[in-house]
Amino acid sequence: MTYLLKKSEVNQTLRAWTSKAHVYAPQKVQKYAQFLPVGEDFELSVEEPHNTRFPPKALFLPQSETLLKYNPQKRELESAKTPDQPRIIFGIRPCDAKAVTLLDSVFSSEDNPDPFWQARRDQSVLVGLGCDQPCATCFCTSVESGPFDRSGLDAILTDLGDTYAVEPLTERGVSLFENLTVASAETTQTIQAIQEKATREMPIAFGREGLKAHLDELFENEIWEDFAKSCLGCGICTFLCPTCFCFDIVDEVRKSTRERNWDTCMFKVYSIEASGHNPRPSRRERTRQRLMHKYSYWLDHTGQTGCTGCGRCVRYCPVGLDIRAMVRKSVATPSEVPHVD
Amino acid sequence: MDTAKKIVLFQCQWCLYAPEDQDWVDHHLPENVHLTKVPCTGRLDPLFILNAVQGGADGVMISGCVPEKCHFKEGNLSARRQMDEFSDFLNYVGYDEDRICFTWLDLQDRGRIQKDVAEFSKKVEALGKSHALNTRSVLPQGGAHD
Amino acid sequence: MTELENRILAEAQRLLSENLADVVIAFKQADTPLRPQPAFFTDAEAVNDLVYNGLCQNNLANYLTRYPREKKIAMVVRGCESRSVNALVLENQHPRENLYLIGIPCEGIVDWRKIVEAVGEDVLSVQDQADIVVVRTPKGEFTLDRAALMHGSCLRCTQKNPLGTDVTIGKPVAEQDPHLLRERVKNFEALGIQTRYEYFRQESERCIRCYACREACPMCYCEECFVDHTGPRWTESGVTPAGMQGWHIIRAFHQTGRCTSCGACERACPMDIHMTYLTDKLNTDMYDKYQFVAGLDAKTQTPFAAFNLDDKNRFVAGGTSK
Numbered sequence: 001m002t003y004l005l006k007k008s009e010v011n012q013t014l015r016a017w018t019s020k021a022h023v024y025a026p027q028k029v030q031k032y033a034q035f036l037p038v039g040e041d042f043e044l045s046v047e048e049p050h051n052t053r054f055p056p057k058a059l060f061l062p063q064s065e066t067l068l069k070y071n072p073q074k075r076e077l078e079s080a081k082t083p084d085q086p087r088i089i090f091g092i093r094p095c096d097a098k099a100v101t102l103l104d105s106v107f108s109s110e111d112n113p114d115p116f117w118q119a120r121r122d123q124s125v126l127v128g129l130g131c132d133q134p135c136a137t138c139f140c141t142s143v144e145s146g147p148f149d150r151s152g153l154d155a156i157l158t159d160l161g162d163t164y165a166v167e168p169l170t171e172r173g174v175s176l177f178e179n180l181t182v183a184s185a186e187t188t189q190t191i192q193a194i195q196e197k198a199t200r201e202m203p204i205a206f207g208r209e210g211l212k213a214h215l216d217e218l219f220e221n222e223i224w225e226d227f228a229k230s231c232l233g234c235g236i237c238t239f240l241c242p243t244c245f246c247f248d249i250v251d252e253v254r255k256s257t258r259e260r261n262w263d264t265c266m267f268k269v270y271s272i273e274a275s276g277h278n279p280r281p282s283r284r285e286r287t288r289q290r291l292m293h294k295y296s297y298w299l300d301h302t303g304q305t306g307c308t309g310c311g312r313c314v315r316y317c318p319v320g321l322d323i324r325a326m327v328r329k330s331v332a333t334p335s336e337v338p339h340v341d
Numbered sequence: 342m343d344t345a346k347k348i349v350l351f352q353c354q355w356c357l358y359a360p361e362d363q364d365w366v367d368h369h370l371p372e373n374v375h376l377t378k379v380p381c382t383g384r385l386d387p388l389f390i391l392n393a394v395q396g397g398a399d400g401v402m403i404s405g406c407v408p409e410k411c412h413f414k415e416g417n418l419s420a421r422r423q424m425d426e427f428s429d430f431l432n433y434v435g436y437d438e439d440r441i442c443f444t445w446l447d448l449q450d451r452g453r454i455q456k457d458v459a460e461f462s463k464k465v466e467a468l469g470k471s472h473a474l475n476t477r478s479v480l481p482q483g484g485a486h487d
Numbered sequence: 488m489t490e491l492e493n494r495i496l497a498e499a500q501r502l503l504s505e506n507l508a509d510v511v512i513a514f515k516q517a518d519t520p521l522r523p524q525p526a527f528f529t530d531a532e533a534v535n536d537l538v539y540n541g542l543c544q545n546n547l548a549n550y551l552t553r554y555p556r557e558k559k560i561a562m563v564v565r566g567c568e569s570r571s572v573n574a575l576v577l578e579n580q581h582p583r584e585n586l587y588l589i590g591i592p593c594e595g596i597v598d599w600r601k602i603v604e605a606v607g608e609d610v611l612s613v614q615d616q617a618d619i620v621v622v623r624t625p626k627g628e629f630t631l632d633r634a635a636l637m638h639g640s641c642l643r644c645t646q647k648n649p650l651g652t653d654v655t656i657g658k659p660v661a662e663q664d665p666h667l668l669r670e671r672v673k674n675f676e677a678l679g680i681q682t683r684y685e686y687f688r689q690e691s692e693r694c695i696r697c698y699a700c701r702e703a704c705p706m707c708y709c710e711e712c713f714v715d716h717t718g719p720r721w722t723e724s725g726v727t728p729a730g731m732q733g734w735h736i737i738r739a740f741h742q743t744g745r746c747t748s749c750g751a752c753e754r755a756c757p758m759d760i761h762m763t764y765l766t767d768k769l770n771t772d773m774y775d776k777y778q779f780v781a782g783l784d785a786k787t788q789t790p791f792a793a794f795n796l797d798d799k800n801r802f803v804a805g806g807t808s809k
Contacts, residue, residue, distance in 0.1 A: 029693065030759055031604060050608050053757060054695065063695065064725030133625065135609040230525040232549075234699035236757050250717075250724050254396065255477060261725040267698070269715050315608060318699055318755035319545055320522030387740055388713065388721045395729045408796055418794040425798070426772060426791075430740060433676065433768050434732075435684025445800075473684040476728035 002188050003166040003180035005157075010164070014038050014090060017176065021086040021125070024059060026052050035059060035089065044091070049133045051093040051310055055242040059089060060100060060120045061107070061262075063239075067116075067249065068258040082119040088176065090127045095140045095310040097128050097152035099242030105302045106245050125172045128153040129164075132198050137311030139205035139324055145308050147202065148195040158191050165191045205309070205324035206331060212296045217335035219288070227291075227326050228283035230319045235264035237290065237313035237323075243298075243306050246270075265289050291326055345373035346399035346465045350458070351389065353382045353405040355412035356446040362454050374458060381405070382443075383416025387427040390441065394431065395477045400440045400465035404454060407445040417445075435473035440465060491591070492539050494656045495563060498589055500531045508561035508587055512550055514543040520612045521599045525550060539563065540615035541597040541633065546751040548572045548705035551581050559585045565593035567640075567749035569649035570782025571705040574745050577785045580708065590652030592660040595641035596750070597633065600759060605631055640750025640763055643667040650783065668748065672771045675764055687732070693758045694731040696724070700752035700762060701738060706745045713737060739765035744773050744789030747782045 005013065015038070017023045023038040026045045033045040033052045069078045100121075107117035131138065131147035140146055150156055155173035158165040165183060168174040183191065218224075238244040239262055248263035248270075263270055266287075271280045280286050298306030307323075314322045350370070357363040370376055375398075379385060382405035393401050403424065411417040424443060432438035442464075444457045488496070495513065502508040515526035515536040523543050527550070528534045547562050548571035554560055560581070564572060569590060576583045597615060602622055612623045620636055622629045645668055647660045675683065698714075701707040714722050714734060722737065723730030739746075739762065746766040753763055773779045777790040 031600070032759065048607065064727060064730075136611055136625070137609075229527045230550075232699065232702035232755070234702040234755070235695075235697035236699050236755075239695050239697050240757060248724070250720075252723055252725075253720055254392075255723075259725055261696075264697075269711075314519060316757040317519070318522070318703055320517050320519040320524040322518035325518040388737060391733055391736060392721065395733060415794065418796065418798065421798055421800070422794045423791060426743060426769070426776075427740060429772060430736070430765075430769060432680070433683065434687040434736060434765070435680055437680060443800075473680070474732060476732055477723075478728070 001168070002183040002191060003168075003177055004160075004183050004187070005164045005166050005177070005180055007162050007164060010044060011042070013177075014042075014044070017088050017090075021088045023088045023090060024056075025090040035092075038090075046091045046129055049131065050135045050137070050315075051096055051312070053240065053312065053316070055099070055240055055310070055312065056089065056092050056096050057099060057103065057242045057245075059087070059124070060117055061103070061245060061247075063262045065116065065260045066257045067260055070256040070258070072256055080116075082115045083123070084119070085123060087120070087124045088127065089124055091129045091157075092126050092153075093310070094128055094130060094147060094149040094151070094153070094156070095138075095145060095308040096242045097126050098140075098145050098149055098308045099310070100126070101152040102243050102298075102302070102304060102306065102308070103245050105304070125154045125176065126152055127173070127176065128156045130156055130158050130195065130198070132159050132194050134198055134202045135311060137314045138202060138309060139311065140309035141199060141202045142205040142208065142324075143305045143307050143309045144208075147198040158194055160187075160191070160194075167191075206327045208305070211327070211331065212299050214335060215292060215296045215330055218330055218333060219292070221333060221335065223330060223333050224284045224288040227321070227329075228287040231266075231283055231287050231321060232318055233266050233268065233283055233286065234318065235262075235266055236316050236318065237321075238262075238264035238266055240312040240316055241307075242310055242312075243294070243308060265293070291323065291330070294323075295327065344470075346462070346468075346470065347397055348374045348400040348402060348458075348462060348465060349393040349396075349398040350374050350376050351382070351385060351401070351403045352376060352378050353403075353412075353417070354378045354380055356404050356406045357454060358446075358448050359451045362451060365455060370458070371462065374462070381411065381413045381416035382420035382424075383411070383413065383418075385420050385424060387423065390424070390427060390431070391474075394436055394471070394474045397471070397475045397477070398440075399468070399471045400442075400461060402442055402444065402458065402461050404444045404446060404457070407447045410447060431474070436471065437468060437473075440468060440471060489539075491657055492537060495539055495589060495591070496534055496537050498654060498656065499528060499534045499537060499561065502561045502587060503528065503531045503534065507559065509559045510554070511561045511563075511589075512547050513537050513563040513589075514539060514545075514547075520610050521602065539591065541595060541620070541636075542599070542613060542615060544596050544599065544638070544751070544754045545703060546571055546705050546749045548575060549703060549751070551575055551586075551705065552708040554581065556582055556585065559587065561587040561589060563589045563591060564649050564652065565591055566644065566646040566649050567593075567747045568705075569651060570646060570747040571749060573651055573782040573785040574747065575705060577782075577787075577789075578745075583785060588649065588652040588654075590649030590655040592648045592655070592657050593641075593644075594660060595637045595644070595647075596754070597636045598638035599754065601636045601638075602631065605629065605636075638750050638754060639761075640748055640753070643671055643748070643767070645748070645780075651785070668767050669771050671764065672768045675768070687735075688728070690761050691731045691735040692728060693760055694726065694734060695758055696726060696730070696734065697757065699755040699757065700760075703751040703755035704742075704746075705749075705751075706742055707738070713741075735760075735762060735765065739769060742766050743769045744779060744791050745781050746770055 024035045026033040027036045028045045035056045066080045107114040154170045155168045246263045272278045294307040405417045428438045428441040499511040511528040514523040516538045517524035548568050606629050614621045620631045645665045722733040
């Protein structure tokens with residue numbers, strides 16, 4: 001069943017939701033949009049065709065989080081409470097929602113789930129906004145996803161101009177949208193056409209047939225030296241990436257807390273060992289790591305590519321490195337490993 | 342209710358020549374004054390001052406030897422230049438520069454430290470509790486940047 | 488290719504073919520329309536990819552510290568970059584004899600953020616054409632006034648013509664009023680201490696600790712940055728107010744007497760954080776208090792590397808001081 005929600009009624013819908021949950025939606029911070037709690041006075045910012053700069057993965061894995069508190073006087077340890085907050089996240093793009101499901105393979109493992117992650121996942125309803133006009137930097141269709149991919153979503157919206165088409169996908173999604181007009185058969189066809197067109201028209205960034213095997217063969221190739229030359233080694237690509245999940249745990253001694261912060265393989269100190277040895281001593285190893293992790297090692301660990309084509313790393317890299325171009329260049333580079341026929 | 346203004350005192354370990362003065366600093370400092378001894382004011386890094394300020398210091402006092410009388414010859418001169426600029430910079434971003442002061446002590450300055458601390462405490466009392474840059478706090482439930 | 492690009496290309500090819508340089512550092516148009524990529528040409532053939540335009544927004548001096556001292560490095564430098572090179576040579580990061588500076592009087596760098604503000608983030612191509620910048624997006628083509636797109640640091644630039652170069656390509660450019668930088672600082676000071684703190688908070692607390700500002704800065708080359716120290720722990724690592732504020736305050740302060748106000752830090756930041764107002768203050772103070780400007784030559788010591796008896800006792804109380 002597909003329903004119609006007038007754009008002029010979205011704000012009141014979100015406000016109504018706040019009575020049963022904390023609602024998060026993209027709102028402007030300075031000149032860019034970010035997922036913020038919906039309050040009394042809010043202004044939605046979803047008209048831009050691209051996703052928010054800062055990824056909504058932060059809603060599930062906050063950039064900084066207290067895990068433990070220590071009372072030095074009483075010598076007592078106190079675990080941080082797992083979040084207890086029903087949430088509705090409105091306007092999340094399919095690439096970001098799919099990325100959250102990919103991160104489940106890291107944080108929701110059966111034998112050792114992360115309680116903080118799990119609690120947030122269980123308590124969140126995701127209302128996605130599909131992309132009818134993907135940007136030049138989008139490449140979700142090249143990585144097993146698409147502008148209307150339904151992975152991880154409880155409902156998906158399609159922009160029809162002055163209305164949104166609403167397709168609830170789960171029970172929780174259904175319960176969110178009540179008393180909406182049902183879309184006619186004709187409109188439903190239009191919606192389908194929009195979705196298919198967006199998916200079809202996105203240029204394919206690179207072929208994935210045999211990509212992993214080829215990348216593995218290029219491990220010692222000098223191409224990584226080439227890519228690393230202009231790379232600054234900052235954390236922009238990893239922090240803005242919706243599928244990056246590495247973290248560091250630090251004891252903030254002055255605050256008597258143990259905190260978890262996002263970490264990045266792009267920093268030299270990321271892989272320094274207690275002995276001082278660093279298995280990734282130069283940018284060459286670190287740049288290689290980023291690309292290989294996304295397009296090879298993720299497949300080893302989960303069978304899925306660790307990238308959903310959101311395009312943030314391409315848009316915000318300060319030196320204009322484009323991961324798609326790096327993959328294409330890798331594909332075009334012959335490996336020197338002899339093939340045994 | 343902790344309303345006394347917190348003052349952090351960085352004391353160069355050589356600047357108090359009279360044993361009574363050093364004894365006063367070691368054992369009789371008013372409760373609201375937190376002492377950190379350094380081998381020379383030249384050891385001071387802006388990070389020391391920033392840590393004090395972020396931890397809630399309403400005033401920061403640095404006591405050292407007068408120029409030309411530094412135990413290590415020139416440490417205090419280097420401190421003077423850097424701390425001068427740093428206190429100016431902190432003022433620029435919101436921490437009143439009157440909350441940071443340096444006191445030079447000479448050989449014959451007996452009983453001065455007590456007066457300087459008392460005077461500075463009065464000044465800080467008048468300036469009131471500091472809120473700017475006083476940011477060392479535990480993360481809110483749910484973490485940050487969510 | 489423009490005439491300027493052709494001349495740079497010719498010089499680069501000459502240096503490489505005559506073995507006068509091991510590498511020529513410049514820019515090339517790679518894959519993203521808003522950002523040409525820093526390029527490291529080692530053979531004369533590849534230099535054909537070279538570009539030079541107002542979108543070349545990185546400070547190339549940043550890459551100097553990656554090379555061993557024996558390497559002969561040729562580099563395209565604009566005003567601020569040439570000063571950064573001087574500052575690095577002063578700090579003994581590379582011997583001047585192994586540098587060949589191709590100076591280019593600078594017409595200012597286009598701020599990618601101002602383009603995005605005007606036409607949205609979905610940009611297909613950008614062409615810097617002297618007085619205008621033509622941007623193509625899925626919505627159509629836009630012609631923007633170049634002057635309105637200048638990055639803030641360039642609007643306050645005090646040294647557009649490069650210093651200490653081995654060759655200069657292009658006509659000298661008129662320098663601006665040197666007080667524009669100071670004016671900006673004074674205007675900020677005039678806001679009052681409370682407003683200044685609020686502004687500082689608002690800016691610094693958007694930080695995501697990606698350290699792009701640090702990595703883009705030619706003067707940040709420490710093997711171990713103060714934020715990575717764990718014994719003692721100086722600065723909180725996370726996105727806590729103390730951590731974010733501490734990061735910005737101390738990074739700026741570590742630039743005192745070294746920063747050339749190039750603005751590469753701001754251009755690199757993904758969260759649109761302003762930070763040059765911090766270093767501009769420190770740079771202005773170094774001039775006002777010690778008549779020092781970073782990077783004018785590779786000889787004059789920075790104020791913090793020296794001190795003297797006559798320094799003023801601005802904030803000293805008590806004792807028998809002067």
